Each structure stands twice: as structure tokens, then as C-alpha cells.
Amino acid sequence: MLGTQWGDEGKGKAVDYLADRMDFVVRYQGGNNAGHTVVAQGRVLKLHLIPSGILYPHITSVIADGLVVDPRVLLEEMDTLTELGIDVSRLAVSGNAHLIMPYHLELEKVTERFLGKNALGTTKRGIGPAYADKAARIGLRVQDLFDPGIFREKLDVVLKEKNLVLTKVYNRLPLAPERIVEDYLGYAERLRPHVADTSKLLDDGLRAGKNVLLEGAQGTLLDLDKGTYPFVTSSNPVAGYALASAGVGPKEVDRVIGIAKAYVTRVGAGPFPTEEHGPDGDRLAERGQEFGTTTGRKRRCGWFDAVILRYAARVNGLTELFLTKLDVLSGSETVKVCTAYRAEGETFEDFPPHQSLFHRAEPFYEELEGWRDELDGARSFDDLPAAARAYVRRLGELADVPISVVSVGPAREQSLPVP
Numbered sequence: 001m002l003g004t005q006w007g008d009e010g011k012g013k014a015v016d017y018l019a020d021r022m023d024f025v026v027r028y029q030g031g032n033n034a035g036h037t038v039v040a041q042g043r044v045l046k047l048h049l050i051p052s053g054i055l056y057p058h059i060t061s062v063i064a065d066g067l068v069v070d071p072r073v074l075l076e077e078m079d080t081l082t083e084l085g086i087d088v089s090r091l092a093v094s095g096n097a098h099l100i101m102p103y104h105l106e107l108e109k110v111t112e113r114f115l116g117k118n119a120l121g122t123t124k125r126g127i128g129p130a131y132a133d134k135a136a137r138i139g140l141r142v143q144d145l146f147d148p149g150i151f152r153e154k155l156d157v158v159l160k161e162k163n164l165v166l167t168k169v170y171n172r173l174p175l176a177p178e179r180i181v182e183d184y185l186g187y188a189e190r191l192r193p194h195v196a197d198t199s200k201l202l203d204d205g206l207r208a209g210k211n212v213l214l215e216g217a218q219g220t221l222l223d224l225d226k227g228t229y230p231f232v233t234s235s236n237p238v239a240g241y242a243l244a245s246a247g248v249g250p251k252e253v254d255r256v257i258g259i260a261k262a263y264v265t266r267v268g269a270g271p272f273p274t275e276e277h278g279p280d281g282d283r284l285a286e287r288g289q290e291f292g293t294t295t296g297r298k299r300r301c302g303w304f305d306a307v308i309l310r311y312a313a314r315v316n317g318l319t320e321l322f323l324t325k326l327d328v329l330s331g332s333e334t335v336k337v338c339t340a341y342r343a344e345g346e347t348f349e350d351f352p353p354h355q356s357l358f359h360r361a362e363p364f365y366e367e368l369e370g371w372r373d374e375l376d377g378a379r380s381f382d383d384l385p386a387a388a389r390a391y392v393r394r395l396g397e398l399a400d401v402p403i404s405v406v407s408v409g410p411a412r413e414q415s416l417p418v419p
């Protein structure tokens with residue numbers, strides 16, 4: 001299950017909808033740059049790292065190899081959940097996941113500042129620097145926490161270079177290794193019971209006939225390879241990566257579920273052809289409560305983009321779609337859907353192959369009839385006004401992927417199966 005846009009499609013809702021039938025929920029990329037708001041014991045809770053599967057006593061939640069884990073944040077989330085009476089003993093963390101280190105946070109702060117007007121607008125959680133070190137093979141992993149000698153040795157090697165960059169390039173103070181060792185080895189003791197061979201755990205589960213949900217964070221257009229590079233995150237939300245990260249083979253996959261919001265939002269910098277700067281955009285932001293879970297930033301908003309949906313369907317091999325927040329569109333005379341782009345005198349029905357074309361893309365809109373009624377009271381697809389049903393059918397047609405569920409509000413009974 002993954003996002004088909006720039007993240008924030010409402011993936012948490014889809015997990016909730018599917019949870020009853022799942023035995024494992026696995027996060028496969030990213031770190032605490034993600035965020036989902038959940039309501040637990042009457043309290044609104046923001047989870048950034050732990051999969052929301054943790055709220056269900058029958059589900060084992062897994063943090064797979066492909067994540068970058070800030071252990072301080074992980075323990076904080078575990079503590080908050082425990083305080084609320086939620087059992088976190090079923091959380092399994094891969095020893096192969098990489099650690100976000102204090103110098104990653106420090107370096108991201110200064111490099112984003114250094115980029116000035118070219119800054120990416122990252123979440124400043126150290127995600128990019130941690131993945132960069134992973135690729136450069138100087139990263140520290142969760143398993144290193146359990147061998148203090150190795151941890152210190154690896155840290156000394158990497159910190160020597162990081163401190164030179166911090167002090168000589170950016171004029172910052174160096175970080176002391178002793179402090180990092182003390183903090184991280186402290187975290188290690190608390191994390192120990194959760195660290196597992198998660199690929200084996202999932203394989204055992206699959207062999208026993210259990211259901212596994214692999215959950216992506218961010219979205220297809222923020223994918224390092226398939227997204228709007230360089231305005232992307234540093235990992236791969238696309239479906240293909242889910243298997244590499246979880247250590248599960250492609251034969252095991254039955255369904256690939258894409259989550260699409262009924263309009264589009266984006267946080268941070270980068271191209272966004274259907275962005276609405278005027279009252280339509282403000283209305284979507286306001287009605288959709290489009291403020292980031294992680295950074296609190298107001299999200300950029302715009303009309304639905306079927307070109308990116310078709311692209312997401314293709315690169316992920318989607319078998320179905322879950323359409324969220326349809327209720328937000330109520331009250332407009334017409335609703336617009338972008339079906340193609342125009343750039344440099346050409347028309348593109350497919351996602352343009354080069355970044356400069358996408359930057360210049362002008363949306364070509366199809367206007368559909370809007371609907372006045374609020375939708376949040378609907379309890380079945382047939383309760384929706386005819387124009388809302390037609391809108392949903394049209395999106396499915398444009399994507400050439402069936403829409404299986406439409407949601408019209410945060411509660412579970414507001415997720416309506418599409419007949």
C-alpha cells in the first residue's frame with residue numbers, strides 16, 4: 001500500500017480499513033519524516049515512525065531494513081503509546097535498518113540553509129544525510145548498537161570527517177563522540193527486545209498463511225528514482241522497493257493498493273502543475289485541514305491530476321485504488337481533473353520523461369459537475385450524490401485501475417466500498 005501523489009494521501013485511513021484482516025503491518029522506507037494522526041483512547045496522537053498497526057492488538061508492527069531510524073524518536077513514540085495503555089511489545093525492528101545520528105540532524109540544518117533559495121524544504125529530521133551515509137557505506141545500523149566496540153570504532157571514523165565539515169565548512173561546533181556513545185548505547189538497552197530478523201519473521205508468517213501489509217510512507221512523486229527529483233525524499237516509496245526492504249519475494253504479492261486523495265497536495269518545494277494559488281486552493285486547504293503532521297506547514301493544494309495517477313499506476317503496478325477525502329470537494333459548482341499537460345507546444349498524456357518539461361507543464365482540465373451536499377454522513381457508495389459518484393468513476397476510468405474504496409471522513413464507517 002503506497003501513496004500515488006506527494007504523500008499525505010491518507011494512508012493511515014487505509015491501514016485502519018484493512019487492519020482487521022492483517023497480521024503484520026510493515027513500514028518499508030523513510031523515517032520520522034512521515035506522520036499520521038491517529039485517535040487512540042480519545043487522544044489525538046501523531047506517529048512519525050511506528051506503523052499505525054501498533055494500535056491493533058492482533059497485529060505485529062515491523063520496521064524493515066529500508067528505514068532510517070532515529071532511536072530517540074522511536075523510544076519517545078513507544079513511551080507515549082505505553083502511557084496510553086497500548087502494548088508495544090509486538091514491535092519488531094530490523095537490525096539492518098540504519099540509524100539517524102546527531103550529526104545527520106546538524107548537517108541537514110546547515111546544508112538546507114546553505115542551499116538558500118534552492119533549499120528542498122525537507123522535514124529536517126536527518127533523513128537525507130542518513131541515507132547518503134548508507135549509500136556511501138559509512139552508516140551505522142541498529143545492529144551496531146549491540147557491539148559497543150564496533151559502534152565506537154565506526155563512529156570515530158565517520159565523526160572525524162563530519163566534524164571537519166561542521167567546523168571548517170560550516171563554522172559550527174564539533175560533536176563529541178563520548179556523548180553520542182553514551183546516549184546511543186543507552187537507547188540500545190531499551191531497543192534490544194524489539195530487534196529481530198524481520199525478513200525471517202515475515203517469511204515464517206507468510207508460510208503460516210498470515211497476511212502482511214507493506215506500508216509505504218511519502219508517495220510515488222517523492223520517490224528518489226521515480227519522483228520529481230531533486231524535490232523528493234531520499235528513499236523509495238514505490239512498490240518495488242517494498243520487497244527489497246522487507247526481504248519478501250514478488251511471488252507473495254496479491255494486491256498493490258494505491259492511495260489517492262480526491263485532490264492533490266504537496267509540502268516543500270518542487271513542481272506541482274495543478275497547484276491552485278487562489279481561493280480554490282485556500283478552500284481545499286481549509287476544508288481538508290491541510291497542515292503537515294510532522295512540520296505543521298500549510299500544504300500546497302490543487303485539483304486532481306490524472307496524469308500523475310496514471311504514472312503511479314504504471315510504475316507501481318497498482319491493482320486497485322483507495323480514494324480519500326472526497327468529502328472535501330463538496331460545495332463547488334464544478335470540479336476539475338487534469339487529464340493531460342501542455343509543455344513546449346506538445347501535449348503529454350503520460351508523465352513527461354524530463355524534469356524541465358514537468359516544470360513547465362500547464363494542466364489541461366476536464367470540468368465535471370460538482371455537488372453541494374456534504375458527504376460525511378454517507379454510509380454506502382450509493383448514498384453519495386450522482387455527481388460525486390460520477391467523479392469517482394471518471395477517476396478510475398482515467399487511471400485504468402478500479403477504485404475499491406472511497407472515504408468521506410476519518411471514521412472507519414466513512415470508508416465506503418465501491419460496488
Ligand code: IMP
Pocket residue numbers: 006007008033034035120121122123124125127128217218222231232233234267268269
Ligand atoms: P525529507 O524526506 O525530510 O528529506 O524531505 C524531502 C521532501 O519530501 C520535502 O519536500 C518534504 O516536504 C517531503 N516529505 C517528506 N516526508 C513527507 C511526508 O510524509 N508527507 C509529505 N511530504 C513529505
